[in-house]
Amino acid sequence: MREKILLLEAIHPGAKLALEKDGHEVTLVSHSPEGAELDALLKKATVVGIRSKTKLTAKILEANPHLKLIGCFCIGTDQVDLAAAARLGIPVFNAPYSNTRSVAELVLAEIVALSRQLGDRSMQAHQGVWMKSADGSREVRGKTLGIVGYGHIGSQVSVLAEAFGMRVLFFDVVKKLPLGNSMRVETLHELLEKSDFVSLHVPDTAQTRMMLGAKEFAAMRPGAYVINASRGSVVDIEALVAALKSKHVAGAAIDVFPLEPASNKETFKSPLQGVANVILTPHIGGSTIEAQESIGLEVAASFESFLARGMTTGTVNFPPMDLPRLHPGSVRIANIHRNVPGVLGEINSIISELGGNILAQGLATDREIGYMVADIENASGAELDKQIGELITSIKTHLLA
Ligand code: NAI
Numbered sequence: 141m142r143e144k145i146l147l148l149e150a151i152h153p154g155a156k157l158a159l160e161k162d163g164h165e166v167t168l169v170s171h172s173p174e175g176a177e178l179d180a181l182l183k184k185a186t187v188v189g190i191r192s193k194t195k196l197t198a199k200i201l202e203a204n205p206h207l208k209l210i211g212c213f214c215i216g217t218d219q220v221d222l223a224a225a226a227r228l229g230i231p232v233f234n235a236p237y238s239n240t241r242s243v244a245e246l247v248l249a250e251i252v253a254l255s256r257q258l259g260d261r262s263m264q265a266h267q268g269v270w271m272k273s274a275d276g277s278r279e280v281r282g283k284t285l286g287i288v289g290y291g292h293i294g295s296q297v298s299v300l301a302e303a304f305g306m307r308v309l310f311f312d313v314v315k316k317l318p319l320g321n322s323m324r325v326e327t328l329h330e331l332l333e334k335s336d337f338v339s340l341h342v343p344d345t346a347q348t349r350m351m352l353g354a355k356e357f358a359a360m361r362p363g364a365y366v367i368n369a370s371r372g373s374v375v376d377i378e379a380l381v382a383a384l385k386s387k388h389v390a391g392a393a394i395d396v397f398p399l400e401p402a403s404n405k406e407t408f409k410s411p412l413q414g415v416a417n418v419i420l421t422p423h424i425g426g427s428t429i430e431a432q433e434s435i436g437l438e439v440a441a442s443f444e445s446f447l448a449r450g451m452t453t454g455t456v457n458f459p460p461m462d463l464p465r466l467h468p469g470s471v472r473i474a475n476i477h478r479n480v481p482g483v484l485g486e487i488n489s490i491i492s493e494l495g496g497n498i499l500a501q502g503l504a505t506d507r508e509i510g511y512m513v514a515d516i517e518n519a520s521g522a523e524l525d526k527q528i529g530e531l532i533t534s535i536k537t538h539l540l541a
Contacts, residue, residue: 143208143447146185148172148194151213155189155436162444179203187443189213190220198224205229208538209446211439212456215239215426222457226509229476229536231458233442237292238434239426243369244296246425248304250393251337254365255280257391259419276390281305286335288328288351289342289370290316297339298322309334313347332359337367344371352376357383369395369425381411384418391417395425450474450513450540452504459504463513467499471521472513472540477533479510487512490527494519509535 172193189211287310308322353376383389445451496519529537
C-alpha cells in the first residue's frame with residue numbers, strides 16, 4: 141500500500157480501479173460528508189478526491205495538514221480554499237478537459253435541433269398538437285457555423301460540424317491552427333456578419349462578459365441562431381430575448397445561465413422561458429457517463445503523476461513542474477517551501493553535505509510558495525527527506541523513490 145486515498149461523492153469506480161492498480165488503498169464513499177464525519181475520514185487519509193459538493197475550507201484543511209494531494213473530480217474548484225491548500229503544501233488537481241467531446245456533441249445536436257425547430261415540434265406533439273410543416277426548417281449542410289473561442293471544445297465542434305457539411309469560421313484572441321477547412325476571422329463582428337449559427341466556447345473573463353449583447357445580435361444575419369454552452373455571463377439574456385422576439389435571431393440553445401439553481405430541488409427561472417424555438421438545458425453540456433468515467437481516469441492519472449514523479453503541471457494552485465525522470469536508480473525528492481530568497485541554496489548545501497550528487501533539478505515558484513524537485517545519487521533518501529524537511533522554510537517534503 142502506498143497512499144490511503146479517500147474518494148467521496150460517488151466518484152466513478154474506474155478511478156478506484158486505476159488507483160488500486162497503482163498500489164494505493166482506496167476507500168469509496170457515496171455521499172458528501174460534513175463536519176466531524178468528514179474530519180474523521182480525512183484524518184485516516186493521505187489523499188482525498190471530491191466532486192462539487194464537499195467543501196474543503198481553510199479550517200478543514202488546517203486541521204488536516206498531513207494531506208498530500210486533493211483531486212476535484214469535476215471542472216470547478218470553488219469548493220476548495222485553493223490558497224489555504226497551497227499554503228499547506230497541498231496541490232489541487234481537477235479535470236478540465238474530460239468532457240470536451242460531450243459538450244461538442246451536444247452543440248452539434250442543437251445546431252440540427254434549432255434548424256428544424258425540434259424543441260417546439262416535440263413540445264407540441266407531447267401536447268397533442270400535430271404541426272407537420274416545412275416552414276423555416278432547413279438542412280445544416282452548406283450553412284456557416286461561427287465558433288467564438290477555438291479551444292478544446294470549439295475546435296472539436298469545428299471538426300464535427302465539417303463532417304456535417306458545414307462551413308466553419310472561428311474567432312479567437314489567440315492565434316490558433318485552423319483544423320480541416322475551417323477559417324479564422326479577424327474580428328468578432330466579421331464572424332457575426334458571416335455566420336448562420338454562432339456558438340460560444342470562451343471562458344468567463346472580463347473580456348468575454350456580455351460579449352453578445354444588443355449590438356452584436358443586430359450585427360448577426362437575420363434568421364441566424366445562437367448557441368451558448370460556455371458560461372452564463374457571456375450572453376446578455378435580456379438582449380437575446382428581444383432579438384428572438386423581433387425574429388432577427390431565429391432561435392437559441394442555452395445550457396448555461398447567469399444565475400443557475402444550486403441543486404435539482406430549486407426552481408429554475410429565466411426570461412427565455414416560453415420564447416419560440418429556444419432550447420433550454422440545465423448545464424448538462426459535459427454531463428455524460430463517458431465524461432464521468434474520463435474525469436475519474438484523468439484525475440487518477442494526475443494523482444499518480446504527482447505521487448510517483450512530483451508532477452504539478454495541471455494543478456490549479458501550484459507552480460507547474462514536470463521534471464523528466466532520466467536517471468534510474470537515483471532518489472527523487474520534492475520539497476514545497478515558502479518562497480523566500482536562498483532556499484534552493486540551503487537545500488543544495490544539505491544535499492552536498494550528505495555526499496549527494498544532483499543529477500537533475502527543477503524549481504518553480506509563485507508569490508507564496510516554491511516547489512523544487514531533484515534527482516540525487518549517492519545519498520540516503522531518508523536522511524535527505526529528514527534534513528530538507530527540517531528547514532525552517534519547508535512546508536512539506538516528499539521522498540518519491
Ligand atoms: P479552452 O480554454 O480550451 O478554450 C477557450 C478558448 O477561448 C481559448 O482558445 C481562448 O483563447 C479563447 N478565448 C478567450 N477569450 C476570448 C475572447 N475574448 N474572444 C475569443 N476567444 C477567446 O476552454 P474549453 O475547454 O474549450 O471550454 C470552453 C468553455 O466551455 C469554458 O467557458 C468552459 O467553462 C465551458 N464548459 C461548459 C461545459 C458545460 O457543461 N456546458 C462543460 C465544459 C466546459
